[in-house]
Structure formats: structure tokens, C-alpha cells
Amino acid sequence: MKMTFYNFGIRVWRYRVAGFMVTLGVTFLLILKGSHLLQQSSSQNLKTPEKQMSEQKRRPSLNLFQTRTHSPPLVFLKTHRTGASTVQNLLFRMGERDTAAFAFPHHGYHFSYPDSNFNILSSCLRFDLSELKKVMPPDPIFITILRDPVHTFESIFAYYSSSIPAFTSAKMINSNKTALSVFLDSPELFWDSNIPQNGLAKNPMTFDLGLNNYVWNSSWPADLAVLEEIFSLVMIAEHFDESLILLGALTYLTCSVMLSSFIN
Template structure:
């Protein structure tokens, strides 16, 4: 299945906002590491960085195989594909990984800026469970038990999580304190190294964004990197349909918090750090900048989006997000009657991670990505496989999609 959907080179500005002298003279952003945490709003941040990096012809540190750095293994420099010919350094690393600071620093320049995003642990865990029910063994076992008991899988898991969770199973990393696991911590229980590890993270990360204060986080990111509102406009990506979200009563929330106590400590710590940075920026200034960013983003959304929260079956292949067996991921329909330039900008804002990743990889290396199925989802019997058709200048001219059964 294929279609024509031109994606012109990303050298233009958002609709109705043409390059200014300042924009043309603006220096390229510093090298950057974005730790893409699971189910925290990180796909939206990654899309911003993808667009920025593509426009500035940044060199991406991509995984040598798949869309992730051999997750859930800790990151190793060996997981990164080779430096492209003509590049002197990697400028952007923003694919999923489990953090190892020492190994990341082997790959990225010394002046790299480190950022990540955290989310309320209760919301994060509910989302992780719903999204990865069929691929995390602990969740899948609870799901099967729930089918027998006639209860929700999440409630069955939270009643007795220790029954389902085997800490020796590496694919269970997201089943307890998932944000701590992504950060490279021992996510099983508190140990004596936690305070030291937390201090090391605070020193390493220039900004830890907070999902519940997303726009404020973007303003601080813009200040850190010297970005304009036009760089930071966004659409929320990889969002579940409402019927895929489980409402949690106070009792279930308490159970989530108890099971994920390290994530609660992590989140509370960096929320405090976040507001300290906001205070240094200036609260009144922050409020004014947030209002400007929201107004600009709303203008862009009205220009670009014909329909939001579109079910996957109603989306064209290019804009259809990857689907899990237990969650429906919705997307966007682009406005019609756009110029080719505006269409290229708008499609990029709503382009799902896998499609955008494949596009950038091909532009950088001039070859297709290697087999991408991550080992921790091999139990999932159906996945989407994407391939793209390119014109001579390496811009997307179309994309195909088919469903196939994973082979052992």
C-alpha cells in the first residue's frame, strides 16, 4: 500500500511566519542529549528536536539497529551507528535508551546539553501499563489473570504486584519505577547509592522538563538552547484514545504510588529543581513567555490540523502511529489546500516517531534502517513495518505500510 505525500526539505518556517534576519543569523543549537523516557510526553519533545535537527542539518546519533539503543540494556557507545562521512561529531541523541552517563559521554561532545522529561508517577505508570500490557511479561501475566477474574488488568496487578513481577526478567524493567529504570537507576528498591546517583543526575542534566508543566518546560528549553517560539510549537504525539485510559480511584492511586515509590522520590526531587530554575528565569517573565508560546502554537495548530484524535483506521499511512495490542493511539489529519511548503511543515509536526526516524536515518546515511524489531516486543504477534519511497534529493515522496507476523 503506498501513496504520494510530498515532504519537502525542512528549510522553511511555520505557516505565515517567514524567516527574519535574526532567524537567518541564529547560531546552531549546541550538541544535545535527550533521554527519551517512556510515556511522559517524550515523543512530543523528540518531534521538536527532530524538526530542529533536520532544519539545521544536525548529525543524529542513531541506533545501529532498530529505533532504540538496544533497550532495555544500559546504553553503550557501541550501540550507536557510525559517524556519517563529512561529519566531525554527533549533534543530537534523542532515541530511547536506558541511561549510562559514562557511555553517552563517549559518544557526544563535551559541551553537550542533557535534557529529559518526567511525569507524575501515577499517570506515568497507568500509561506504561496500558501501552505495554502485551509486551512486559509482568503486565501480560496480570492481563491473563484478569481475564479469568473479570477485573481490569491494572487492578489485578496492583492488588499483588509481587506475584507477577520477576525482577530477574530484563523485559520487566518498566513494570516498577519505569522512570527510574530509564534513568539507569536500580529500580527494584532503595539502596545506599540513591542519593549520590540523584546528585549525579542533577549535575549532569541541564534541564529536567516536567510533563504537568509542559509549556513552562518548553520556555526554559528555549532559553537554554536559544530557540524561538517557532521552534517550540508542537502537537501532542503518541496519545492514547480516551477508551484506552484507565481511571484510577484514590485506592488505586495509592497502590501505584506505593509500588513506584522511587519514581515518586525522583519526580518530587526534580519538580523542586524545576521550579528553582523557573525562579531563576523569573516567574513573571516565564508566565508571559508561556502565554506567547501558547498563542503561537494555537495559530499553528489551526493552520495545520484538520482533525485531532483521529482513530488509526482513518489515518493515511504516513501519519498513522504505531499501535499496541492493548491501546489505541490516535493521530492527526492535516489541513487541505496548503502550499507544498506549509504542508511539509505541518506534516512534520504530526509525523509519528517511527516514520520520522526512518526519514532522518535515510537522509543521513543514504540507506534504509536495519531490522528494527526490538527484542522486548517479540511476544507481540503483530507490528507495523514501514518503508519509504524517496526522490533523488532524499525527501519523502511516499510511505508504505503492511502488517506482518513476527518470526522467531
């Protein structure tokens, strides 16, 4: 038994010594690395102003897109109840970082058309390309976000139940059913196409995209083809993470192309 405890003690001592040696070696490497970095920093500080200026001219500035002039113009068609506010918040942060000029409504949170040009527009509006061209620089990036129509409608009904006349009428019916069930049982009793405020009560994403959301007509295939050409990215709420990756890649590629054309 004594021999066993003796052997155990020897092993513990060896591990302690080995651990000390490893720690000492790592510390030594860190000191060498720090000394090397200090030498590099000192050599850079000793460069003459003329040499530093010469090197800056040879390489493109990393702060090129920190000014509003070179921020890629972007239009985000903010659809209703699709997760678009989250995307809008991300674009606000990106634009604030790049000191971009934002287009905001004069009143409320839905967009009306001012007279100035802007870099980023990301408010609720009904898509109208001719009007957007009046307030945006040439060749903006157009993006939007869509969501499963059933989930979108359920969310819109809950959110606008007190402001959309068709929903409010269904909500006032005394029934043991939910207001949404009452509306879906007989939507034709509540929905009136002559009331402009009912626009979001039928096919809301179609309405936001500027299409005729009242009836299907023969122009829809051509209209959808035009929208497909206009929008560089259509995000999907059910695949939000993947959509954000695509959004990041799109903005990065656009900035790279602009940087290349600027340098050339």
C-alpha cells in the same frame, strides 16, 4: 418627521465623507511608506561589492548556526510515556532546520551505540554517561522529561500490556477486574526481577535514568545529586507549556554563548 429624516440624512452624508477622507489619508501614508522602502532597496543595490563585503565582515552572520559545525550538541533522555515523543519531534524539527547530525538506533527505536559523533541524540535509552561520551561531542546539553509516577505507570501498563511479561501475566488472569487492578492487587505474583524485559514494570523513570529501580539503596542520594548536576533541564509533563519555554530559553542561551565565543 420630515425634519428628522433630513437631519439623519445629513449625518449619514457627513460620516461617509469622513470615512472617505480617512481612507484617502491611510492610502496616502501607505504610498509614502512604500516609496521610502523602494528608495532604501535601490540605495542598497547601488552599493559596490567591496562596500557590501566590508559591511558583512563587521557584523556576525545570522546563518552561523545553520551549519552542523556550530549546532550545540544535545542529549535528550527520552523517557517512556511522559510526552517525550512530542519533545523528540520538536528536536527533530530544530535539528533538521540546523542541518544537525542525528544519532539513531541501528534497529528499532531504542538506541544502541554506534561509532560516530552526533549533534543530537533523542532516542529511548538507559542513561549511561560513560557510553554517551563515546558518541557525543564534548560538553553536550543534557535534558529529559518526567511525569507524575502514577500517570506514567498507568500509561506504561496500557501501552506495554502485551510485551512486558509481568503485565501479560496479569492480563491473562480471568477476573471481573481490569488487568491493571489485578496486577496492583498482587504485583509480587507477576513481577520477576530476573526477567530483563520487566525493567519498565517497576519505577520506570528511575530505570530510564540509569538508577537501580529494584530496591532503594544508600547510593541513591549521591546518584540523584550527580544527575542533578548533569542535566541542564528536567521538563515536567504536567507543566508542558512552561517546560517548552524553558527549553527554548536554554537552547537560545547556549547558542548565544557559542556565538560570543566564536566571535571573540
